[in-house]
Each structure stands twice: as structure tokens, then as C-alpha cells.
Amino acid sequence: MSIQNIRLFGDPVLRTPAEPVVDFDKELRQLVRDLTDTMVDAPGAGLAAPQIGVGLRVFTYWVDGELGHLVNPDLDLSSELQDGPEGCLSFPGLQFDTPRALRVVAKGFNQFGEPVLIEGSELLARAIQHETDHLDGILFIDRLDREQRKLAMKAVREAEWAGQPAPTVKVSPHSTFGRGM
Numbered sequence: 001m002s003i004q005n006i007r008l009f010g011d012p013v014l015r016t017p018a019e020p021v022v023d024f025d026k027e028l029r030q031l032v033r034d035l036t037d038t039m040v041d042a043p044g045a046g047l048a049a050p051q052i053g054v055g056l057r058v059f060t061y062w063v064d065g066e067l068g069h070l071v072n073p074d075l076d077l078s079s080e081l082q083d084g085p086e087g088c089l090s091f092p093g094l095q096f097d098t099p100r101a102l103r104v105v106a107k108g109f110n111q112f113g114e115p116v117l118i119e120g121s122e123l124l125a126r127a128i129q130h131e132t133d134h135l136d137g138i139l140f141i142d143r144l145d146r147e148q149r150k151l152a153m154k155a156v157r158e159a160e161w162a163g164q165p166a167p168t169v170k171v172s173p174h175s176t177f178g179r180g181m
Contacts, residue, residue: 002030002033002034002037002038003034003037003038003041004034004035004037004038004052004053005052005053006038006042006047006051006052006089006090007050007051007052007053007090008090008091008092008161009090009091009139009141009156009162010162011053011090013050013053013055014050014051014090014134014137014139015137015139016050016055016137017135017136017137018048018049018050018054018055018056018057018058018134018135018136018137019055019056019057020056020057020072021056021057021058021071021072021109024071024109024111024112024113028056028058028071028111029111029112031049031054031056031058032058032060032069032111034052035047035048035049035052035058035059035060035069036060036062036067036069038052039060039061039062039089040062040067042089043062044062044089045061045062045063045123045127046059046060046061046062046063046127046128046130046131047059047060047089047131048131048132048134048135049135050134050135050137051089051090051134057071057072057073057135058070058071058072058135059073059131059132059134059135060131061124061127061128061131063120063123063124063127064123064124066124068118069110069111070106070108070109070110070116070118070128070131071108071109071110071111071113071116072108072109073106073107073108073128073131073132073135074106074107074108075104075105075106075107075128075129075132076104076105076106076107077101077103077104077129078101078102078103078104078125079101080101080102080103081099081100081101081102082099082100082101082102082122082125082126083097083098083099083100084097084098084100084126085097085098086098086100086126086130086140088130088139088140090139091139091140091141091156091159092159092161093159093161094152094155094156094159096140096141096144096148096151096152097148098126098140098143098144099143100125100126100129100130100143101125101129102121102122102125103119103120103121103125104118104119104120104121104124104125104128104129105117105118105119106118106119106120106128106132141153141156
């Protein structure tokens, strides 16, 4: 088991779009293990590679007992929306109602380069969208309306972890689902 430190809001890696995976090798398999171990330990509903400082298009998820990962995701989103509470392991202890598509069809690859198709709704759809956003340098607070975003930024400034260097901060359980994303 290899638990990594989770990067917190303010770390530039969280705003940097990740690069596509081109090598489906043992290093990628180790990254998937590290992401999974870190996500389960946190605990979280999902974790993207940039959240542990790796700029590759890979994420893991753990929703309703389903543990998985996706490499180089491409999403098709429903036009029907859901609005619900969302947290993030890079924003420990904070959560805000965030609009998302109700359903998603995600195409990509597993750690061995084999094609993967994931269809999900509600929480799984939310987690897949949230983690794919991380791969694009987008944070869930970017999805909030202006007033909610102001409240979120105020909460960030008041958080005990604000301004702390990522390697010294241990993430604790949080978020609406009992776990962050």
C-alpha cells in the first residue's frame, strides 16, 4: 500500500490540465494502486492523479461499493441536471451544492490499455464528472454560482489547512457522502 499526500487548493498542479497517458506500463499500474490506496485511506469517492501531484489523465472512484479507475476519459453527459452536495479531498471539510449532469457515459481505458465504458447516474455520474474536471484543471468550486463561490472562497480562507504546504497535511474524512472526491 502506498498512500500519497493529497494536494490542497492553491497548489498549481490542481489548475494544470493533465497530459494523456501514452504508456500503459508498470508505472501506470503503480499510479493506479497509489490513487486507489490514497482514496480509500482518505476516504474519498474519487481521486484524480493531479491531486497527488501527477499530471496524467487518470482517476479512481469508489461509489456504492464499486471500486474502479479510468484512464484518458471522454464523457458524454445527459442534458438533465442534478444539484447536490459535493466535497473534494483537496478542500478538506468543505462541501457545497454543485450542479452536474444527472447521467454520464464515460469512455476510456483501464490500466492495461483495454477499452472501458462506464455508465452511471447520480453519485457515480457526479464522481466521474468531478474527477474528469480535475484532469482538465477545473475544481468543483468553479461550477458554483457566483454567490456560492464567494461563500466557498470565504470558507477556504477560514479553513485550518489554508496556506499549508501539501506534503505536511494529512487529509481527514469529510464531504456530503461521508467521503470527498
